[in-house]
Each structure stands twice: as C-alpha cells, then as structure tokens.
Amino acid sequence: MMKKLTKQTEFYLALLIIALSIFITLNNPRFLTTENIFGLLRSFSVMGIMSVGVLFVLILGGSPDVSFTAIAQVVQYIVVILTLNYGGNIFLAFLVACALGVLMGLLNGFLVHKFKVPTIIITIATSNIYFGLLYVFSKGEVIFVIHPMFREFGQLAIGSWVGQHGTPYGLSLLAIIWLLTLVAGWFILRRTQIGRNIYAIGGNEIAAERVGINVFKTRMFVFGVIGFLSGVAAIVHAAIVQSAIPNIIVGQEMNVIAAVFLGGAGVFGGKGTIIGTFLGILLLAIVSNGLTLLGISTYWYNVLIGAVIVVSITISAIQQIRQEKTRVRVQVEGEVTA
C-alpha cells in the first residue's frame, strides 16, 4: 500500500504542499488561519473551476485546450452587458454564461474531431477568433460598473467569524462552487461510464473505438464540459473583480494548464486525477500567498512557479529512469535478485 502511494504524483505534491505550508507558517503564523485559507480558496476559485475542464481535456488526449480563458472572457463581457441592459438574476446569468460557453466549447470539439488536429492547434486558432471578436466589438473598453447582483453574490458565505482586524469572514460561496465542481468532476470521471470512456480514449483511441465507445460523443462531452466550466468561471470572476475588463482572464491559461500537469496529467493522455488537479492549483495558490505573507515581491511568483514545475518534472523523470534501470529484463542465472 505504502509502495503504491509513493508511486503517485499526488503523494509528492501533497508532501511539497505540507513542507511549504510549514515553512510559511514558521515565518508568518497568519498563513495557517481559517481566514487566510478561506480567502485563498475564494481567490483561486476561478482558476480552480477552469482546471477541472482542463483536466478533462488532458485526460482525453494530452493536448491542452488553450481557449478556455478566451471563452470565459467573451462570456463574461456578454453577460455583464446583458445584465446591465436587461437586469435579471444570478441564476439567469449563470444559465446564459454556461450555454454560451458550451456552444463555444462544442465548436472546438467539433473542429478537433473533424480535422483530427491536436487540440492545442485548433484552440490557439479559436481563442484568437473568440478573443479577437470581443476586442472588435468592445473596442477594449473596460466596464467599471456592473450589475450589483454580482457583488452581492460574491459576498455570500457560509459561517461567520471575526477575523484578525475585526472584519467578518466565512467560507465564500465562490469557493464552494469550486469544491462542488471538484466533487462533480470526481463523480463523472470515477463513477460514470462516459467518464471512464474519457480515460479509455486517452489510453488507446483505436481500442476505444473497437470496444464500441462513441468517441465523437465523448469528445463533444469533454469540450462541452470545459465550455460549461468556462461559463461558470466567468460569472465567479465577475463576482470577485466586480468589473468587466476584456483582457483580464486571458493570459492565465498557461498557469492553469501547468497546475493540471503538476497534478499528474500526462502529455499523452489517459492520465490525471481530480485530487491531483486540486493539489496543483493549491500549490500555485500557496506559493502566491506565501510570497505576500513573507513580504517578497510578487514579481517572483512566475519564477517560483516555473522552478516548482521543473523540479516536479525532474522528480518524476528520475523516478521513471530508476524504475527502468532496475527492471529485470532477463533472469540472469546466478544473479542475486534484489
């Protein structure tokens, strides 16, 4: 059991997070307070929600979708304008956002399936189109005042405690949406047939076809999911930022993708777990938070994240090389087998 555990990426990631947490706490005890952790979960909920969609895409084929931030960006802008002009409620906002997101995701999926082009190529193209059109129509204009319901929604929380500076805090509904997304993602991947089909296609697409899996349907589902979650993330983001800036979400896609790879997803598909993805985002969050708490310039953030990725990739590569070295190819006579 222990041996199996030590083979998992998640195990090392968890160790790293614990070590980092201890280090930060020793230097600034404010780190390990519910107030700080809850705040962290809230501010990283947008990336967290999107990461689940990215995980689905990476399991399916290893080639990442890079257009999900563009989709979220477009959706957010449209919904913000619609609600400003026509009012409405938060549920309707979610509904419209998700519907638009799914539509754009499905278009990606269709193109990928139809032309058998790696996801990253197609989505570089479509993300340019989606984001480009947004700029054409918005002219890059920032909407500073958005419908107040976003702010109200963003302030909803479970529980009420008094923080260090006397400010009340709770577990934000936005963080809960992230956690629910994780649970739903876990359920789909682990307990539904279509979830298993995603792994199967990622493992061996030809074999998947041979056992009768509908590859097209599964692929459309996956791209539907990432589109849907981009829609959710768009609203959550609006609730946090309380404005619509047409280039604020775009640019984060590489960090989200990196977090999912950190969590154990592979570049060849068929690999990756929800828990790993969660830990990947958590690591990003802790590094960023730790820098602030330790009083280090946040300009170091990207450098550190890059270093963490290099280190973790090196660890798993060394593991693999060591495994390969000790593999018994031939039972050599008279040789002591360890």
Next chain:
Amino acid sequence: MVPHFGVEPQQIQIRTGCCDSMSKFLQMVNIQKNYGGVKALKGVDFSIDQAEIHCLIGENGSGKSTLIKIISGDVQPDGGEIQIEGRHYPRLRQIDSLNLGIRVIYQDFALFPNLTVAENIAYSQLVEKGDRLVNWQEIHEIAKAATEKIQINLDLHELVGNLSVANQQMVAICRALTKDVRLLILDEPTSALSKVEIDQQFKVVFDLQSKGISIMFVSHKLNEVLQIAHKVSILRDGEMIATLPREEVDNDKLIQLMSGRKITYTRYKGPETTNGKLLEVKGLTKKNNFADVSFSLGRGEILGITGLLGSGRTELALALYGIAPADRGSVVIDGKPVTIHSVQDAVRAGIGYVPEDRLTQGLVMKKSVRENVVPIVIDQLRNKLGLLDNGEWRQTVDHWIDELGIKVAHRDVEVRTLSGGNQQKVVLSKWLASKPKILILDNPTAGVDVAAKSSIYEVVRNMAEQGVGVILISDEIPEVVNNCNRILIMRNGRLVEHLETQDVTEEEVQNLVEMTGTQQQQISGELR
C-alpha cells in the same frame, strides 16, 4: 525437421478425436476482395469446424489479415458466400460477427494501458450494457469470472501497461470471454512470447477448445503451428493453396506450400583463417540483462548468437551498440580498447546495428527511401560549402537500391509502402553505406518472405567476404546454422555454448537452445 516439444501425448488424442466434420461453424466459399486494382483475395474457400483449432499460415501480403477482417465484419468482400452456423450472410457486418460470438485478438491486443486489468476485461461488456453509472464491484466480478474461465492468476488492480506482453494477451483473451464466444481468432499470438509463455498460452487454447470454442490461429511460426493445429490452411498471394489435416504436414511441406518453392540453404564457409581478432569482448555484464559474456569475432566471420526470447541475446546487442550500455567488462576492437557508453561511441568505433523491430527502430516509415538510406553518412554528402550535395545524395541512394536489388519504383517513394523484405534491405543499406567494421543484425529476416530472405543472406555473406565482422542474432536455428561460422547459445543471461557450425546439425542446436539449465547439468553430470 523441427522437433515437437511441449505437448503432452494425451492432448494430441483429444485433438484428433474432436472434429465432427458435420458441424461447420464457419464456411466461406469463393471469397474475393480487391483493394484498388490489387487482388487481395482471389476466390478463397475456407471453413472452420466447431471446437477445431485451425491454423492459417502465409507470408506477409498473402491475404491473411484481409481474411480475418472479412470474418470479423470489418471489411466486406467483393464476392463470395459466407455461411455461419448454417445461415447465409450476404453482408456480414461487424455487429453480426460480434453477436455470432466471433472475437479477434489482434496483435496489438487493443487494450488500455492506463486502466486496470479488471476494467480492461470488463470494458466491452460495460459499453454494451450501456449503463450510465459505473459499478466497480460489478467490474471486478466480470473480470474475476473471466480469469477463472481460463484459470489464470492476474492482479485485477494492476495497470495493464505494467504487465508483460504474455499477460496483456491473457487480458485480451479474458475480455473476449466475457461474452459467449464461438470462434476466437488469434492474430500472430506468439510473436513476442517466451517459450514458457507460449506453453501457457497453448494450455489456454486447448482448454478453450475443449469447451467447444473454435480457434483460428494465424501465425508464421511453423513449429508452433505444428504443435497446436488440427488443420492447417495455407494462403499464398491471395489464393488458398491447401487445407490439410495436421497429420499430413511437416515443416518442410508447409514452407514449400507457403512460398511456392523449396528453400534450400547452402552453408556459409567463411574465410579459411580469420586474420586477426576484430572484436574481443571480455566479461561483459549488465545487471538484470546478462552476465560475464566473453567472445571474439574475426574479420570476415559471421558469428551467430541464438537463444530463447528472454535469454539476453537482444540485450547483449543493445549493450554493444550503446543503447543500454553494459555495467562491466571490456570491449576491444582492432586491438584497441573502447568504451561504449552511447550509440555515438559505438558508431565511432565502427559498429552498426540493425534492430529487431525495423518498423519502429530501424526506419522512418513515412519518409522516402532516399531519406532512410543516408542518415549515418549524411556528413559525407556535403559539398565545399558544407551544404548537402543533392547529386551525390541521389547517386549514393541509387547505388544501394541497385546493389541490394531493392524493389522500388523511385527513390522518393515512402518506405512504408515497400514489402517487408525490401524495407529490411533499406535498413541494411543504411548501415552498409556507413562501411562498418562490425555489423550486428538482430533477427534480420523476421516477417520477410522466402525470396527476400535468401537475398538478405546473400548481402550479409557478401559483406563478410569484404572483411566485415557480422554478429547475426536470430531465433531461427536453420538461419544461424547455415549462415554462420560459429554459434553462441545464450540462456538465462549467460553464454552457455560455443559451437563450430561445421560440427553440428540443426536438431542438435535446437535441442541445446530449448534445454533448461538443470537439464544441461544433468547431462553433463551423467557424462562425468
């Protein structure tokens, strides 16, 4: 010629007593199939009885895979009749074939390496059931039932990617057994298995057959076919040459029927005196691969290395070529000690290596002949400016196409369109162009037809005559006995025999190869 081994006498009894000729499971009459203008099958008759083990043999391109695809419903024939269990199928679709209990275990097994054994076994059934949710307990029950059917012990929680090839095949068979199977088609099932694993596989096959399942065993390994078959059908150039009961065939006859000619080996004599030691290997050791290997190779000599799969013969070659370098031991070439830590070291020392699997290791399939011939000598094709000289390049390639008799319309044709024999010649020419001192060939004639085989032997002998030292690794005993000056036999990672070919027969070598370590100890004990 090839001795029988591994089959108990009572099994042979079961086999001859089983076949009730009245109960045909599958009958195909005058099946034709054209691809473009090429006739893949020219009016083939083929039938399988219930509970029969029917071997289908034929060289590459003889139409074996087309026939399998027609039976599995993947491909529709252009003409002919198919009758299964007495019913006519004017159009046999994939789904019909599946519903009739026909299952194909393809060479690549069609498994999911990233999923567990249990899930791999249960997958087809789950997809078919069409439930939305997954019940893990059910998956394990399905898998357990299937593994019990063939009495095999597999860790159901292990990832399939971590299994040996033999066990992966068992998983594929188990998956087929999750439904009612009437005909199991095994496509080249033994190509990557060791002797022990093949014996285990045969046990499973006999067991299934005794339960009334028909087996179609498609192979090119004749000694295995002779061990297992009730009947043998031979395809050649899209025609069914013969279908014969096991009792009426032997190795020579099958070869003759398969190739349409009798293959006669002439023994290689080699140079009278091997002038000087070209290569001397002493105490070469690599943990978990081989141990304490010492031998020498002379100029113009062809040295055969044989042994069962898993004996360490390929691992030795990989070490000499620097792909998986040895831990200890010395290598001396032309009297100078050399260290081989990488492929570059080996190439610099004048060693060439033609890998066993030319498709993945020896060739870039989607590139042209022209591009595949020159990678090693590309530096020599530069002009004064240091740029590639196209004229020189073309000349070099055409020279080798001509020299080796590579059948190709033009040097710019992609190698994947060539036949196996011609592809192998392209790999050879790549190394010949580099003028190596030592050439290591790993199973150079695997999957190559008889005509191409003898021309490859011709090329190898020519090279040796020009002074190249050749190491020929092969599991085909006639190949090493007839082409080599000396033979080394490997077993369990060690060199156990050293023979001069002029002193031995093929049978003797075969027996030595098959022998286990303990058997040999017994024999040498008795002699003492």
